[in-house]
Amino acid sequence: MSPAPPAESMEVAVVGCGVVGATAAVELAEAGADVTVFEAGDVASGASGRAAGICYDAFADSLDAEIAAEALETFRERDAITDCPYVWLARAGDDRSAAAMAEHVPRMQKQGRDVEFIAPADLDARWPALRTDDIERAAIAHDAGFVDTGNYTRETAQFAVAAGADLRAETPARLDERGRVNGEAFDAVVVAAGAQTPRLVAAAGLPIPVKAYRVQAFLSAETPLSAAVPMCYDATGSYYLRPRGGGLFVGDGTVPEAADPTDWNRRADEWFVEECADYLQQAIGQTVPERRSWAGLCTATPDGDPLVGERAPGIYVATGFQGHGFMRGPAIGKRLARAVLGESASPAFDPNRFAPDEDFDIVEGMTLEE
Template identity: 30%
Template structure:
């Protein structure tokens, strides 16, 4: 026997939850189906912190950032939970990238400045810097685990039905929408009919959409940032509060063959997260190692030893997550018939989640298509 909803959302990571929240807020009946338990570690949305990073020179992302910042603050006020800590963001390294981001932000009147490496090291003595340093004050970190809980709670409060441990096995187009079938944790099959589906399935996007949507190439990699313990001199009460979030955009001559851009932020109670961006091995999301290769571990340790005098490089507490990346790094946001697609967030999507939830709801309801550069034809 089928159940009937206006919309079915497939995927209960941050993007699926944001879409369910937005659709429910517009009075639609919504069911969300997530293959794993809440807070699981199999995808890309788990963990306590993410960068709230506005170091972009592209107006598309900066517009999305400004919208997301406003929505994060609204969610925090509505829920009573702290979702952001705007402790600042520092970006250094490739001077062309740093300058372009600064100029784009300054043109918008953003709270930003450029300082030299010596001044930055004096301000943040636990870090080393290369070249001029971009400082953004309307940036910092997201309390990402709390954010997932708030999206879920708000979606439920607005009437959405969130079902975890419900694995979707097939999506089929129907005359008046879609039919979604699968199996619940207790082995019981389910069948749901809906006017449309939002598919935000991360590393499993291609598997679910294979016969329905012509996706661009999506590369699924396993990434391994780690938390590092501050040195004793930076463990005094209140000392951790000064850690900004950071980006190090390494230029080709200084970056080793397995080392790309570097990012990170403080995770209170866990240390400072440091990670190489998008350098992991390509994987089957159902057959991961959940462990970095020894060479990658050694490279991260060496990087921390060189660039973070305020961290103990021998204290790495490794994390494992997936990136699902497009060749360009741009997201895939589009609607094809009754199916709205959200995929390929390429390791930099979380901060935009509330705004992306709005974009997906607009597309699913036929209010507006997503911005052209995110649509399938642009990839």
């Protein structure tokens, strides 16, 4: 591919105004590119607006840790994150998760992450609302917090507009085999449309091995216990917990089956809501009534890492985040913009590393197997 033209003469389409797309749009517009953002619905109406907002840098892999740390720095620069430790734990009898934790925590520490094991008694002393009597092993990441994902994404989109981007909300995008968007030609096209990305680029003759799957979330009624718990991932129960809006947010409810991103159930399943009540009983010793529940879509790839970068000359993608998209979104969006501008090679996570039609089983992203 020939070198990218100067930013001031580039016309770039960004398809999808979630956190990655909005961030890329800001960076491109501020660099002088003529940016048009196509968003099928309202800003943050997709995965970014439905995300849990749990953010941390506790990854064993060096690249994952680096990207997560960059994103945390951006959240703090924007004063968008509420600091809150992130605890993950394995309960008695779950030898596999306990062993995975024993392996990964030292690797995280080697990456310079502020992570350490914590005794159940110390957990109990710090957060007495948590039940700790059956915890086999626990660890804590101190550099962590949560973000209002919808507000952050909408604010980022406003920054893009202020920098000169043309934001076209309620405007579904269509790509054709010439790489045009809704019939318009651009020097580069960035497709960061979450679960819709595979369908959009396939229409341009560029299929990618990404599958969408449903995950679910439960938000409790307000409770004083919301201020008495950390963010927490229960590896044994495969649930995560965090304070949110005066209530308790419980998430996962993964359905490891391919979902049609154009026709899927946005309501939480009854079994999931019932299991959340059981989980809260186990986690804090009592149930809390439901305020509301919902489902969202995550995207999976054959190896659990995203596809980010140039899929074909002038066509860039960012998808397949396995539930870790928002927490890495600011860093991924910035890296993607630099690649479009020719300031760096395409980011890691080469979208061409698999055969386009490679088949694979969906594996949930929230695990200790990282």
